[in-house]
Amino acid sequence: MKRIFSIFLPRLPINRLAFIGLLTTEPDYDQVVKSSDDLDEEPKTGVDGLRRVFLPGKYGELSxxxxxxxxxxxxxxxxxxxxxxxxxxxxxxxxxxETNDATKFQNHLEAKRQLQHRVTLAMGTGAAKWGYRIGMFSTIFLTTSTAVAAWRGEDGVLEYVIAGMTAGGLFKVNMGVKGFIAGSLIGAFVGSITGLFFDGLFWISGTSMKSLQETQKKIAELREDGMRKQRDEYLNKEYGEVRNIVIGQENKSEGT
Structure with a gap:
């Protein structure tokens, strides 16, 4: 890429373009520093990789x-x-x-009431229908891609292809063998495009799926720590107020 930019922009120092994050090998984000034991350990593959990803760790933490x-x-x-x-x-x-354009209602409030009732019912039906469909498809796709990546011990395009094939085939299995095959082929095609897109995006940005997953896990841990801290502060405050009330009542009883 540096060679390409040097051809079109020969007079512009290449380091001037490093601010966009594409022409530098040094990442501008925090990296997770592992111990020497973790560095020496080889990536787990096969059944060990699946256990590492889907089972809780030694202290109950999720991967x-x-x-x-x-x-x-x-x-x-x-x-x-x-x-x-x-x-x-x-x-x-x-x-x-459209259907009630010529319908006569008792008043405009009756028309609004019926419209609101139908729209509310339709929103609930649509949310349940599409939430189930998209959620189920995405869950199958993500679970399969995560399992394949854990089995292989590395990230790539292959897990997206297999995940798309699995999700597409299962969603069209109710249409018979032809539907299953068609869904699998379409899913494999979409999965390959998705895998190539993310692979190219990670290559351009200089990141990886592993770093993004570690960052997301760190954010979740920080959020849980913040909620735990707020809960502890609230309980300590309540305990202090109750303790002051009890001490005040004891002092009154001793005074009498």
């Missing part, structure tokens, strides 16, 4: 890959529910206007 899987699956469910609710609400609203 970075499994934490990312939970967060992304939950996010896909909420995004699917939001998309389905808005989509179904818009369709119901337009249908109500």
């Amino acid at each position: 970075a890959e499994f934490t990312t899987l939970i967060h992304m699956s939950s996010a896909s469910i909420f995004l699917g529910a939001g998309f389905g609710a808005l989509r179904q609400a818009r369709t119901t609203f337009l249908n109500f206007i």
Whole structure:
């Protein structure tokens, strides 16, 4: 890439472009420093890799890959529910206007009440329908890709292809063998594009899926520590107030 820029921009020092984060090998983000024992340990593959990812650690902590899987699956469910609710609400609203254009209501409040009732019911139906579909597809895709990456011990395009093939085939299995094969082929194609996209994105940015998973796990741990700290402060405050009340009552009883 430096050679390409030197051809088109021969008079511009290449270091001037390092601010965009593409032409420097030094990352501008915090890196996780591991101990010598972790550095000497070879990446686990096969069944050991699956156990490392999907089973709790020695102290009950979850792996970075499994934490990312939970967060992304939950996010896909909420995004699917939001998309389905808005989509179904818009369709119901337009249908109500078209079908009841010439309908005479007792008053405008009655029309608004019926419209609100139908739109609310449609939002709930759409949220459940699309939240289930998108959430289930994303969960199957993410679980499969995470399992394949854990089995191989490295990240690449292959796990996205297998994950797309698995998710697409399972979603079309109700259409028979032809539907299963068609869904698998389409899923493999979409998975390959997704894998190439992320692989190229990580190559350009100089990061990796592992670093992103570690960062997300660290953010989750910091959030849990913050919530735990707030809870402890609240309990200590409540304990202090109750203790002062008890001491005050004891002093009153001793005075009498």
